[in-house]
Amino acid sequence: MTETTSQPIPEQQKRGLFQQLELDMRLLGMIGAFVILCIGFNILTDGRFLTPRNIFNLTIQTVSVAIMATGMVFVIVTRHIDLSVGALLATCSAVMAMTQTQFLPNVLGLGLDHPLTWALTMVIGLATGTLIGAFHGWMVGYLTIPAFIVTLGGLLVWRNAAWYMTDGQTIGPLDKTFMMFGGTNGTMGTTWSWIIGVVAAVLAIAVIVNGRRAKLAHDFPVKPAWAEAVICAITSGSILGFVWILNSYNIPTRRLQRMFEAKGETMPEGLEMGYGLPISVLILIAVAVVMTIVAQRTRLGRYIFATGGNPDAAELSGINTRMLTVKIFALMGFLCALSAVVASARLANHSNDIGTLDELRVIAAAVIGGTALSGGIGTIYGAILGALIMQSLQSGMAMVGVDAPFQNIVVGTVLVAAVWIDIVYRKRLGAK
Amino acid sequence: MATPKELRAQGATPMVEMTDISIAFGGVKAVDQVSVDLHPGEVVGLLGHNGAGKSTLIKVLSGAYQMDSGEIRINGDKVEITNPRDARSHNIETIYQTLALADNLDAASNLFLGREITTPMGLVNDAAMEAECRKIMGRLNPNFRKFSEPVSALSGGQRQSVAIARAVYFNAKILIMDEPTAALGPHETQMVAELIQQLKAQGIGIFLIDHDVHAVMELCDRASVMKNGQLVGTVDIEDVTDDDLLSMIILGKNPAGVAA
Numbered sequence A: 001m002t003e004t005t006s007q008p009i010p011e012q013q014k015r016g017l018f019q020q021l022e023l024d025m026r027l028l029g030m031i032g033a034f035v036i037l038c039i040g041f042n043i044l045t046d047g048r049f050l051t052p053r054n055i056f057n058l059t060i061q062t063v064s065v066a067i068m069a070t071g072m073v074f075v076i077v078t079r080h081i082d083l084s085v086g087a088l089l090a091t092c093s094a095v096m097a098m099t100q101t102q103f104l105p106n107v108l109g110l111g112l113d114h115p116l117t118w119a120l121t122m123v124i125g126l127a128t129g130t131l132i133g134a135f136h137g138w139m140v141g142y143l144t145i146p147a148f149i150v151t152l153g154g155l156l157v158w159r160n161a162a163w164y165m166t167d168g169q170t171i172g173p174l175d176k177t178f179m180m181f182g183g184t185n186g187t188m189g190t191t192w193s194w195i196i197g198v199v200a201a202v203l204a205i206a207v208i209v210n211g212r213r214a215k216l217a218h219d220f221p222v223k224p225a226w227a228e229a230v231i232c233a234i235t236s237g238s239i240l241g242f243v244w245i246l247n248s249y250n251i252p253t254r255r256l257q258r259m260f261e262a263k264g265e266t267m268p269e270g271l272e273m274g275y276g277l278p279i280s281v282l283i284l285i286a287v288a289v290v291m292t293i294v295a296q297r298t299r300l301g302r303y304i305f306a307t308g309g310n311p312d313a314a315e316l317s318g319i320n321t322r323m324l325t326v327k328i329f330a331l332m333g334f335l336c337a338l339s340a341v342v343a344s345a346r347l348a349n350h351s352n353d354i355g356t357l358d359e360l361r362v363i364a365a366a367v368i369g370g371t372a373l374s375g376g377i378g379t380i381y382g383a384i385l386g387a388l389i390m391q392s393l394q395s396g397m398a399m400v401g402v403d404a405p406f407q408n409i410v411v412g413t414v415l416v417a418a419v420w421i422d423i424v425y426r427k428r429l430g431a432k
Numbered sequence B: 001m002a003t004p005k006e007l008r009a010q011g012a013t014p015m016v017e018m019t020d021i022s023i024a025f026g027g028v029k030a031v032d033q034v035s036v037d038l039h040p041g042e043v044v045g046l047l048g049h050n051g052a053g054k055s056t057l058i059k060v061l062s063g064a065y066q067m068d069s070g071e072i073r074i075n076g077d078k079v080e081i082t083n084p085r086d087a088r089s090h091n092i093e094t095i096y097q098t099l100a101l102a103d104n105l106d107a108a109s110n111l112f113l114g115r116e117i118t119t120p121m122g123l124v125n126d127a128a129m130e131a132e133c134r135k136i137m138g139r140l141n142p143n144f145r146k147f148s149e150p151v152s153a154l155s156g157g158q159r160q161s162v163a164i165a166r167a168v169y170f171n172a173k174i175l176i177m178d179e180p181t182a183a184l185g186p187h188e189t190q191m192v193a194e195l196i197q198q199l200k201a202q203g204i205g206i207f208l209i210d211h212d213v214h215a216v217m218e219l220c221d222r223a224s225v226m227k228n229g230q231l232v233g234t235v236d237i238e239d240v241t242d243d244d245l246l247s248m249i250i251l252g253k254n255p256a257g258v259a260a
């Protein structure tokens, strides 16, 4: 193919200022819904909902489900489902709890809080999750058992494997370093949070500028420079704003005193310290970035979406869709294990009911985030936003004092309504 | 370069030999002891009524189906084609009757599916792929404009253009075209006919499945006719008329005086 009468690239016609920003309308809609939700709860709670303290708590409560939801996007995009994520989380959590409290001390003689303990524990936990996930994927891909059945079985098996391993006991306390990966037990402090925030903002701008350069290199149409600048400003502004909010939640004085006492020092009078970015949130951000790159910029991601759009076409294009299924479920298993680290570290122990009903929260987050069960469509950021919306609803209603049964009724209704709105929206756009 | 006819007369080794291919779906013999072959620069038409087994036969060659019995030789060497990746490694490209496009991806992603252009870091290079896609579509279907939309938003003919582009982009040596012009308008059909002539001149061997006997008479060197999974016969296009081919398809008999 040597002849090159290339297709002309159509002139960019004049459009409205807003359209020139080329924003993702679906994303805007979700952010809009989220903002309305937050403001609504804030009014109902007399301003208690949008305090740094509550936003901080909301964020750390969302992490575990959000991490798994990013993996669920890939599972659902390829027209599968994973009902076992909560149970798998429990098994991984149990394995890690037993590893650090029993196996490492008794077999290798490494006590709790030994510098190797947390690392070995995490390696073993993550390997367990990945292997179990790969096993699920093998049954789905190679034995062609429907994922619904494999993971429904998995739900029962792994929930009870965790129970058996721990005799149903709560296992704690856990390794001190290990516990830093969840909740308030590990935060970056204000200075480091600002540094990370600034670096992230610069990186985000670099990515936008780079994308523009790549398009220009091929003479593809680009947004006007001012639109690109507005997007850079919004992106870096949100990143720094988020850091600022988390930094303004101060560690309670009593807790600060205890932290100083633990180091054998006395706390200076009137000292105030912000929590800053929790390590678990950094993990979620890292997962989000990596998963987005995988989805949009790697062959693996391309094959995942192609297979979801048309499994036969993917196979005929030379994609090994069976192996792909194994990889997707292995990745899901890995993320379950990562969530297990975050969840058990946040609770500071492994409890028998850890991760219960998480499969439903995770699927709901992915679906509210725009992942289509018919396959081929879904975004990582959507799923994370979906998880955040679910958690905000739950916490907000609890703060307002809605009775527990009504909380679940509302969450269930919102799930169905969100999917319906999405269907209507897609029909309007003429897309599938 | 010798013409395909001369090559056959010399007894040269064909680039594709499919011998005694059989495949059954739950008792139905979709393809029954069929043998066809193909020389470089040759276009062999496959004809037959609906359900005759044409698509099934070529899907054995493209790796989509596994034959129950039979033998495939490429340039004289016996090969095992157990999946589409094997076929691609023998430079066999296929335009499927169903087109086999991922509807949720755009034209460029479909064109390069399974063979993406990557950056030095191993990430997919969408900009480069779109640029290549614009080039080849400029040749195949100059009216094609929808590069950034998923192919589900394309017309039947536009989708077919994408499928054709995918088969010819990667320097195939053996090209399988299963009703490539079924959804195309007269102008686009003419462009595909010209494309086939060009590819033929480059020494590419083509299996062309087409229900249009006139097109087969115009483009092909030989034609193999199938009926109910069996081979009726293979004829030299120069030795037959449209009516001969039609009667082979309908009656399932070789015309008098034409050697198989």
Ligand SMILES: Nc1ncnc2c1ncn2[C@@H]1O[C@H](COP(=O)(O)OP(=O)(O)OP(=O)(O)O)[C@@H](O)[C@H]1O
Residues within 6 Å of the ligand: B025, B028, B029, B030, B048, B049, B050, B051, B052, B053, B054, B055, B056, B057, B097
């Ligand atoms: N995957 C399959 N499972 C079961 N039967 C099949 C399958 N594929 C094809 N067949 C059967 O095999 C026979 C041949 O089908 P094939 O698609 O090869 O016909 P064809 O000659 O390409 O027809 P057309 O001109 O309509 O495309 C038909 O009877 C069909 O029903």
Ligand SMILES: [Mg+2]
Residues within 6 Å of the ligand: B054, B055, B056, B097, B178
């Ligand atoms: Mg057919």
